[in-house]
Amino acid sequence: xxxxxVLLMTASLxxxxxxxxxFKKIVQEAGVIFTGRxxxxxxxxxxNNFPTYWIQYQVEQGIKGVRDRETLWVKQFDLGxxxxxxxxxxxxxxxxxxxxxxxxxxxxLGQGRFTVEV
Numbered sequence: 001x002x003x004x005x006v007l008l009m010t011a012s013l014x015x016x017x018x019x020x021x022x023f024k025k026i027v028q029e030a031g032v033i034f035t036g037r038x039x040x041x042x043x044x045x046x047x048n049n050f051p052t053y054w055i056q057y058q059v060e061q062g063i064k065g066v067r068d069r070e071t072l073w074v075k076q077f078d079l080g081x082x083x084x085x086x087x088x089x090x091x092x093x094x095x096x097x098x099x100x101x102x103x104x105x106x107x108x109l110g111q112g113r114f115t116v117e118v
Contacts, residue, residue: 018108018109018111020108020111021107021108021111026094026107026108026111026112027094029094029096029107030064030065030094030095030096030107030112031064031065031095031096031097031098031104032064032065032066032072032093032094032095032097032104033062033063033064033065033066033092033093033094033095034057034059034060034061034062034063034064034065034066034072034092034093035059035060035061035063035090035091035092035093035116036057036058036059036060036061036072036090036091036093037057037058037060037088037089037090037091038055038056038057038085038086038087038088038089038091039056039057039058039071039087040055040056040087041053041054041055041056041084041085042054043078046075046101046102048101050077050078050101050103051077051078052075052076052077052078052103053074053075053076053077053078053084054073054074054075054076055073055074055076055084055085056071056072056073056074057071057072057073057074057085057091057093058071058072059071059072060090065095065097074095074104075098075102075103075104076103076104076105077103077105089115090115090116091113091114091115091116092113092114092116093106093112093113093114094106094107094112094113095107095112096112
């Protein structure tokens with residue numbers, strides 16, 4: 001019985017892990033790439049009643065799909081209370097292209113989000 005439990009736990013842990021992506025793949029898959037600061041976020045239901053984070057960024061340097069100094073609102077599906085940004089945190093973000101419902105997220109479950117610390 002213990003062996004079955006260990007095997008099941010191992011299988012579920014493997015299913016929950018994310019394979020690391022090569023940086024080249026992150027860049028290729030991104031629809032939006034920029035450096036910017038998190039201005040704030042809110043949590044609410046969207047027009048289809050999906051739990052949603054709305055995250056506002058002040059873009060400092062737009063690299064792909066966004067312009068310098070633009071204010072960008074990112075609609076991200078709530079995956080269970082994960083912290084999406086810290087106010088005033090400077091980040092480099094590689095986001096998937098928006099879905100038909102307007103959602104996006106960092107490439108590779110967070111592998112496309114880098115916090116800049118100086």
